Amino acid sequence: MLLDVEHLNVFYDKAMLLNDINMGVDTGELVSLVGPNGAGKSTLLRAVTGLVARDREISKRSTGGDVVLQGLIRFENIQIQNIHAHEIVKMGLVHCPERRRPFREMTVRDNLLAGAYLIKDRDKTMSNLAKVYDLFPVLKGRGSQISGTLSGGEQQMLAIGRALMTEPRLLCIDEPSTGLAPILRAEVFEKISEVSRLGITVLLVEQEVGAVFAMSSRNYVLSSGRIIAEGTGEKLLKDEVIRKTYLGL
Amino acid sequence: MLLDIIVSGLISGSMFALLAIGFSLIFGVARIVNIAHTAFYMIAAYCIFFFTQRMGVGPIPAMFMAIIIVTFLGLIAYRFFIEPIREHEAAVLIGTIALAIAMQEVMLLFFTGDFLSVPSLLEGFFSLMGVKIFFQQLLTFGAVLTILIALWLMLMKTRLGLAVRCMAEDREVANLMGINERRVAMATMGISVGLAAFTGAVVVPLTILNPFMWMEPLIIMMAVVVLGGLGSLKGSFIGAYILGFTEALVVFLIPKGAFLKGSVALSIMILVLIIRPEGLFGIAFEEER
Numbered sequence: 001m002l003l004d005v006e007h008l009n010v011f012y013d014k015a016m017l018l019n020d021i022n023m024g025v026d027t028g029e030l031v032s033l034v035g036p037n038g039a040g041k042s043t044l045l046r047a048v049t050g051l052v053a054r055d056r057e058i059s060k061r062s063t064g065g066d067v068v069l070q071g072l073i074r075f076e077n078i079q080i081q082n083i084h085a086h087e088i089v090k091m092g093l094v095h096c097p098e099r100r101r102p103f104r105e106m107t108v109r110d111n112l113l114a115g116a117y118l119i120k121d122r123d124k125t126m127s128n129l130a131k132v133y134d135l136f137p138v139l140k141g142r143g144s145q146i147s148g149t150l151s152g153g154e155q156q157m158l159a160i161g162r163a164l165m166t167e168p169r170l171l172c173i174d175e176p177s178t179g180l181a182p183i184l185r186a187e188v189f190e191k192i193s194e195v196s197r198l199g200i201t202v203l204l205v206e207q208e209v210g211a212v213f214a215m216s217s218r219n220y221v222l223s224s225g226r227i228i229a230e231g232t233g234e235k236l237l238k239d240e241v242i243r244k245t246y247l248g249l
Numbered sequence: 250m251l252l253d254i255i256v257s258g259l260i261s262g263s264m265f266a267l268l269a270i271g272f273s274l275i276f277g278v279a280r281i282v283n284i285a286h287t288a289f290y291m292i293a294a295y296c297i298f299f300f301t302q303r304m305g306v307g308p309i310p311a312m313f314m315a316i317i318i319v320t321f322l323g324l325i326a327y328r329f330f331i332e333p334i335r336e337h338e339a340a341v342l343i344g345t346i347a348l349a350i351a352m353q354e355v356m357l358l359f360f361t362g363d364f365l366s367v368p369s370l371l372e373g374f375f376s377l378m379g380v381k382i383f384f385q386q387l388l389t390f391g392a393v394l395t396i397l398i399a400l401w402l403m404l405m406k407t408r409l410g411l412a413v414r415c416m417a418e419d420r421e422v423a424n425l426m427g428i429n430e431r432r433v434a435m436a437t438m439g440i441s442v443g444l445a446a447f448t449g450a451v452v453v454p455l456t457i458l459n460p461f462m463w464m465e466p467l468i469i470m471m472a473v474v475v476l477g478g479l480g481s482l483k484g485s486f487i488g489a490y491i492l493g494f495t496e497a498l499v500v501f502l503i504p505k506g507a508f509l510k511g512s513v514a515l516s517i518m519i520l521v522l523i524i525r526p527e528g529l530f531g532i533a534f535e536e537e538r
Contacts, residue, residue, distance in 0.1 A: 054424060062336035089427035097425060103418045114415050117408070118427040166427065 002027045002170055002201055003048065003093070004074040008081075010040075010047055010225075012055075013065030017043045019225040021071070025170060025203050030196040032204045032212045035222035035246055041205040042098055044222070045172045048073055048203075049095035050085030075170070090118055092169035098205075099178065100159040104148030108139055111147050111158055115165030125165070132161040135194065153184035160191065164200075171195065172203045177211075189215060209247050213237065221246050252380045254497045260386055262493025263393040264452055268466055269473040269485035270400065271444030277417030277480040279434040281331060281341055287463040287470060288349035289442045293319045293449030294458050295356055298367050308370050316446045323442025327435065335434075349463060356460040365458040389451045396447055397486075400440075404482070413437055417480060465511070472514035476521050478531030488529060492517060 001024040010018040018040045025031045033041040046052050047069060056067035073081040075093050085095075103111050112132060116125040133140040136157040142150075147158055156176050163171055173192065177185040185208060193215045196202045206212045213219065213233025221229040221242060229242050236242055243249050272286045296315035300306040306314070326348060334340040371384035404410035412433045415423035424430055456462070473492050477484025496513045500506045521528060 049425065051421065051425075054421070058336050061333070084429075085424045086427045086429050089425065095425050097422055101419055101422045103415055103422070105418060106414060110411065110414070114411055114423075114426050114428075117412065117415075162426070 001025065001074075002076060003203070004072070004077075005044075005048065006072040006074075008044075008047060008071035008073065009068070010043055010052055010070075011066070011068040013067075017225050018047065021225075021227055023220055023227060023230070025201060027169075027201055028199065029218060030193070030202045030204065030216045032206055032216040032219045033222055034206060034209050034212060034219055035228075036248075037207075038224075039222040040225040041222050042174055043225075045095060045174050045203070045205055047081075049093060049172055050080070050083060050088040051095070053082060054085050089166055092167065094163045094166045094168035094171050096159050096163040096171065096173045096176070098174040100152075100155045100176075102147040102150070102155050102158050102162070104146070106147060107144050108147050108150070108158060109143035111162050112139075112143075112165050115162035118166065128165055128167065132164055135164070135191065136161050152180050153187065156180065156184075156188050157191065160188075160195070164195065168200060170201045170203060172205075174205045175207065176204075177206060177208050185211065209249065250501060252378055254494070254501050256380060256382055256386070257500070258490070258494035258497035260390050260493070261496060262490035263390055263397070264448060264489075265466075265469055265473050265493055266397065266486050266489035267393055267444055267448045268470045269477065269489050270397075270482055271441040271448075272470055273474055273477075273480055273482055273485040274413070274417075274444075275434075275437050275441040276474075277482070278413055278437040279335060279416075279430075280338070280420075281335060281434075281438075282338070282345070283331070283441070284342065284345040284467065285326070285349040285352065286345075286441070286445050287467040288352040289319050289323055289445040290449035290452075290466060291356065291460070291463040292322065292352055293446035294367075294453045294456070294462065295360060296446075297450055297453045298360075298365055298458055301367060302365075312450045315450050316443055319446035319449070320439055320443040323445075324435065324439050327438040327442075331438075332431075332434075349467075353460045353463065360458075360460070362459060362461075367453045367458070369454040385454050389455060392451050393448075396444070400444070403440075409433070409436055417482075468511075468518075469514045472518040472521075474528075475518050476528055478528030481528070481530035484528055484530035 003025040005021055005023045008018055008021040021044060033044060035041055052067060052069050056069060059065060059067045069081060072079060075091055080088055103114060112129055116128060119125050138154050138157055139161060147155065150158060160173065176188050180188065189211045192202060192204065204212065204216065219231065219233060219236060220227050221236060223246050229236055268287060268290065272283060275281050275283055293315045296318055297311050300311035300314055301308055330348065331341060331344065334344055369385040371388055374381045374383040404413060412428045415426060415428055416430065416433055420430060469492065473488040474485055476491060477488030492514060496510055499509050499513050503509060
């Protein structure tokens, strides 16, 4: 497995956000995490990419509540549960955050170059930049536009492009379709399958179950911090209880 | 009269800009409100005095030595004193006030509270349409402008500059791009204190030294930052010139305006806080870390 999560528990302020999570992602897969709001999908991504560990470190040094992370997270058989987020990026595990969060005051080009921060080879960065522009033609020719003035869909493309600039092997994308019009959602999902076809492993968090099941190789259903089901979309949709209770279909 | 106002506004505006940008830089990157910022400026001014008047060093080498020493001092203060309490806003505020007062007391011990001065680097002046412009003023203005341009190039063209801008906008996402927050914060602290030291070094011939000289620029700098929006470099830059020109206008246009000079910064600060608390270019810090 490329990514392995074993017996992962996460607490924020004594609230248990993740409860004994066991899951994994294999090289080349597109795996989705689905489930209702507050199920812990985003927290799982944040734990995997080092942001929970980061929160824990900040809370230790401030008056904020306690953050606890127990269990094992392995990326290519290296334990990463205590590694800094910026070190995890170096290993090729990259997080495209919820609500897109472009650097709003910076230009499109600078946003993409920020993704290439760790890549010191200038030529490589430039060829990656060209690849990202090819993948997202909406961004092409708009390098000098301030990213805060892009539309929601364009900002999502930019956020994915920025994450791709880090040369990920496992790309975690959190809720890419939130707040987008249906046509744009379809386009974003199309781009994500395209990224997956390029050979990049994807771990996707989404609410839009229909679209996700059609493209992902495997899915995990989360509810109240637990994984309650796992399998292909087809299999999960056959299960009446899961379909009605957790997926709302 | 008009030219007087322009000259005075440009020079004080540039000084305010240097101080405020340094202050905004470290706030933006590490969310540190460094009250001791202008105390470093004061130390740099004393360094210049000590090297040129007591040790007989030439003014230019003295300037470099002052900037290096103060920057080093700032980095030590940051590493051992501010960084451990960084995530605790109130502690940073109180801690840096304590730091500033400590530096003031040390200077009081070494140099007593006497008013001291350093002669101009360049003597003389020329008259432009009846306004006396001292060469020293011109030199100060030129040096400040050079540093501002260099800083701008650093921010826009270098890798560190990119990291600084990313961190100023969203520390968590910057981290996700592989930016090492601790290291960038440390580098930024160096630049920030370096700017304060540079300001102190170039302003010293135009001012009078005493261990309390950090308080007035602190208030002005705070007013600039409040006016421009906390954390916004563009805001600090524009705010500094607005304040510089307002001060010049008050001094030259209002009878006995020189007595009101000190109240300009405070009035602007209060007005901005009432009318537009986020300032001209303030960023709304919604649930980010």
